[in-house]
Amino acid sequence: MSDAAIHPVRFVLSDMDGTLLRPDHTPTQRTLDTVRALRAAGVLFSLASGRPPKAMLQMIEAFGIDVPVAGFNGGTLVNPDGTVLVAHYLPAEAALVTLALFSGVPDVEVWVFADGEWLRRDPSGPMVAVEAAGLGYGPRVVESFEPYLDRVDKIVAASRNAPLLVELEAQLQPKVQGLAQVSRSQPIYLDVTAMKANKGEALKTLAAHLGVPLEQTAVIGDGGNDPAMFQVAGLSIAMGQAEESVKRQANVVTGSNLEDGAAEAIERFILAAQSGRKVKPAVL
CATH class of the missing domain: 3.30.1240.10 (Hypothetical Protein, Haloacid Dehalogenase-like Hydrolase; Chain: A; domain 2)
Known part of the structure; x- marks a missing residue:
């Protein structure tokens, strides 16, 4: 894992359901505020979800996302206005x-x-x-x-x-x-x-599109489709309620989605480093 002091995070790609969202499919105010603080600090932020792109529009607006997002586990990358950037169909x-x-x-x-x-x-x-x-x-x-x-x-x-x-x-x-x-x-x-519809490929494509080196990216997720992006990101964060097989593939584990785990991770591992305080995540 890259030390945040050497490779400050410039782009965060996060899963939605089970990560940013609670079981009722809504974000907490703390999560919304933390993402806004992240963007105010100059860090790019986007979403990667198994959902269809049109089912992501409400959260794109809620989080104020102004860069492309990845739907269908990375199968379709769309701009905030809904136009398609990349599409991969199942053979x-x-x-x-x-x-x-x-x-x-x-x-x-x-x-x-x-x-x-x-x-x-x-x-x-x-x-x-x-x-x-x-x-x-x-x-x-x-x-x-x-x-x-x-x-x-x-x-x-x-x-x-x-x-x-x-x-x-x-x-x-x-x-x-x-x-x-x-x-x-x-x-x-x-x-x-x-095959290319996975969050790892989505991270590579989005990072290249945004001009951010992979070592300056961070990802957050909880599901079996998230380790694909864990494997290529500079910093990978698993949610506390994730299966053990998922947690083992992440650099660090945060709280669950019932405990504002995503907000906690952003505050601790990314915003703290942006403010000049060195925070070295505990490696599993």
Whole structure:
């Protein structure tokens, strides 16, 4: 990890759900104020989420973000005005393999995101309400996913049976190796995206676009899709409620999203260094 005194952080890329946001999908006032203080200190700030870009617009406005953000785990990078900077689609072959595995599995709802839409075929299940609350809009029912296979942004297996999603992740990985990324953005969501649709690639692209060396970047996250950016950032921070496998891949661990962990980390490891006080994070 780079010493903050030698490589001061110039760009912070943060996950949203489980990191900046509480379980009710809202940020605390402390988190909002801390991000504003970060930006006032001249540090660039952006978001990387498994969400579709249009489901990020409210938080883009709330945090006053004026640089590109990464949706679909990094599959689509968009400017603050919604125009697309970069888009990576899931190969049709990988989409077919994924849908064949997920379809018909008990306790799993299968969703496809394409053309800016959230699509489903099956009757509305309990997970739809959970996702709709987070995204701010509901799915569109389609007879078939086939017409969208050449432009799929993400396929999701959603279930409250978290161990089942772990099993599905292990089964799918070898089937789409080299074609797709498979990761659990949250314990209840298994995401499948294009190979370059990961937060590590998103960080590289955004940092280059902003003219910031990777050693001067910091990232914060809590899910299985966040270590991809942990591995390339100058400073990586895991949330306190993250799974142990995620925490082990970060430089430091902060409090949970119920404890303003993201704000705490920004204050302690980034703003303190910006103000001239040397703070050396405890390496795990």
